[in-house]
Amino acid sequence: MPRLILRYIGAIDAMNRAIGRMAMYLIFVLIGVLLWSSASKVFLTPSMWTLETAQFVMVAYFVLGGPYSIQLGSNVRMDLFYGEWSPRTKAWVDAITVFFLIFYLGVLLYGGLVSTAYSLGYFGDEPFRFFLDLIGTFVTQGPSAAGEELGFLERSPTAWRPWLWPIKTILCLGVFLMILQALAEFFRDIGRLRGVSD
Numbered sequence: 001m002p003r004l005i006l007r008y009i010g011a012i013d014a015m016n017r018a019i020g021r022m023a024m025y026l027i028f029v030l031i032g033v034l035l036w037s038s039a040s041k042v043f044l045t046p047s048m049w050t051l052e053t054a055q056f057v058m059v060a061y062f063v064l065g066g067p068y069s070i071q072l073g074s075n076v077r078m079d080l081f082y083g084e085w086s087p088r089t090k091a092w093v094d095a096i097t098v099f100f101l102i103f104y105l106g107v108l109l110y111g112g113l114v115s116t117a118y119s120l121g122y123f124g125d126e127p128f129r130f131f132l133d134l135i136g137t138f139v140t141q142g143p144s145a146a147g148e149e150l151g152f153l154e155r156s157p158t159a160w161r162p163w164l165w166p167i168k169t170i171l172c173l174g175v176f177l178m179i180l181q182a183l184a185e186f187f188r189d190i191g192r193l194r195g196v197s198d
Contacts, residue, residue: 020068063174067181095189121151
């Protein structure tokens, strides 16, 4: 295997391992939010923010932990035949089927970026140009000029009305990290087929 690909696999694995291990502690944040929700309903006035906060934390937990789950091989798979196959056959099947995963994640990422652009007040049909212009303005003119590029920020239609762009940004980041990890797994499978050990 080329050294560049081995470095890519190592870098992506290390990054997603660190992010995934931090994300797994979000379960305690989720437990705390749900405990506060239950306690406030029994003893105090119910809090408006707990349901959506729990949903946002769960999305972050799931989507930021996904790449680490792929790395560990702990994602759910249909094991009707797969468990009986040789490691070489598994590597062949994984190297082929990973493209279906990457296609799905690509569509999901595109939809997430369109939705994130909408949540930042962009209602046009070129979200990538919007993000490039926004980043360019931020780098060249600063945060205040980039803030002027934003339109009406989307809020949740609930009584609490939080902004939706933070969780949509986290979703896009998590899907992008999953694509990077899926590519690393593809290269790892090619390495197994070529006799390179993990």
